[in-house]
Every structure is written in structure tokens, then in C-alpha cells.
Amino acid sequence: MNPGKILVAQSQGIYIVKFLGDVRLNLCSTLDQYTDQMFADEFFKTVIIDLTETDCIDSTCLGQLAKISILYKEKYGQLPTIVSTRDDVNRILTSMGFDQVFYIVNELVSKVEYLEELPEQTVSEEQMKKQVLQAHKLLMDMNENNRDAFQDLVKSLEEN
Template sequence: MSTGKIQFAEMNGTFVLKFIGEVRLTLCSALDATIEQIFSALNFSSIVIDLIDTKSIDSTTLGLLAKLSILSRQKIGLLPALVTTNPDITRLLDSMGFDQVFNIVNQPLPCSDCLHDLPPQDESEEVVRDKVLEAHRILMSLNESNREAFKDLVNALEKH
């Protein structure tokens, strides 16, 4: 069982997502639902993703973050801020090409007590598989290295 969680807050049009612990596939449905909520908001002006307390993050979650960045650029023309102080997480983000789709910073957020946990989502195996497939396709679109790293997984998921 995953020991991670994602917290969320909205403050004057700024949406904040904080990833805590080991953030894995089990949280992808809640994250995807929150992404939809963010982009349906009328007062949306910016997004901050806080990874300071993240111990590990899987590729499905990274793909959903890339989706969030792409939608942000399309909707408001801005790249989200991604906060990280963990050298391992920063290295992972750089290797995935996230420096091209996020403003990566290392300053903590001023308002950590205003966040609340995302509610769990009960999705079918097929829905989760579709989210995993979408997330990895998005990662593959970021660079050639990702395309090579995830092509076998994507091919396998497409066959099921």
C-alpha cells in the first residue's frame, strides 16, 4: 500500500498541490480529477506543485504532472511552479525534461497549513489503465529519452 498522499488548496486563483511521501499510481485518479477541477475553475491564475516532502514519485504521476503543465500553458500561457529541495527528485525531474515544462524552484510554500488531502477515488481497472496510458504518452512526448524509456510499457498497455 502506498504511504503517500496529495494535499490541495486554492488561494485567490492559485492552486497548490503538495505531494507527501511515496506518490504512486494509487493516487492518479484523485490527481486527475483535481486537474480537471483546476482547469474548470473560473478564477484560475497559477499552479504550484510542492515536492519538498516527496520521497518518491512514479512515472504515472509524472505524466499527470506533465499533463497539468501542458494544460496550464494552453489555458493561461504560464508554466506551473514546481518546488523541490530533494536532489534525487530534482535529478529525476531533469531527466524527464521537466525543466522545459515547469519553473523549478527550491523555496518552500508560505501556507502549508491551508492544504487538505485529496479524497480517494474508486476507479475500475480499465479507467486506471487508461490514465496510466495517457500519462506515459504525455511523458513520451516530452523528449526522445522518455520515448525510448516508456515505449514498451505503452505498447503493452495498448494491447490490453
């Protein structure tokens, strides 16, 4: 598998966040900090999540995407967009209920050429634990299947 990367671009308040390769826990702090910056931008209008080159995405990163959806819906009353062309990734998104909290489309209207890689953020073990817990709680709140799938993990994280 290709090591994961997050590429970003922004123009006139439109943000593109592109996941490449195997996107896992080590990139969640990076994504969380970028999400906070994005929503703090007074010119922020919309965000498009591009998963067209994502080989694999773990549940903690999915929880971070759920956070983006929640913040976007609170701010604008609408759903953000995910672009995904891979059947395996689409199955994960659908099984986790992402089709209810994102518009999922199979092509990007135009090609983005000026993406920059987000530098990976280093956080303490305690901060990482909090982010994993928050991400999985968000996933659990999306639907009953997710609640069943992650309740033991969340309980374990809360107890430790």
C-alpha cells in the same frame, strides 16, 4: 517509505498541490480529477506543485504532472511551478525533461497552512489503464529519452 498523500489548498485562484511521501499510481485518479476541477474553476490563475516532502514519485504521477503543464501552457502560455528541494527528486525531474515544462525552484515563498488532504478516488481497472496509458504518452511526448524509456510499456498497454 511513507504512504503517499496529496494535500491541496486554494485561495483567490491560486492552487497549491503538495505531494507527501511515496506518491504512486493509486493517487493518479485523485490527481486527475482534481486537475480537471482546478482548470474548470473560472477563477483559476495559477498552480504550484510542492514536492518538498515527496519521498518517491512514479512515472504515472509524473505523467499527470505533465498534463498539468500542458493544460497550463495552453491556457496561459506560461509554465507552472514545481517546488522541489530534494536532490533525488530533482534528478528524476531533470532526467525526464520537467525542467523544460515547469519552472523548478528550491523554496516556497511562503508557508501554506491550510492544506487539506484529497480523498483517494477509486476507479475501475479499465479507467486506471487509460490513465496510465495517457500519463506515459504525455511523458513520451516530452523528449526522446522518455520516448525510448516508455515506448514498450505504451505499446503493451495499447495491445491489451
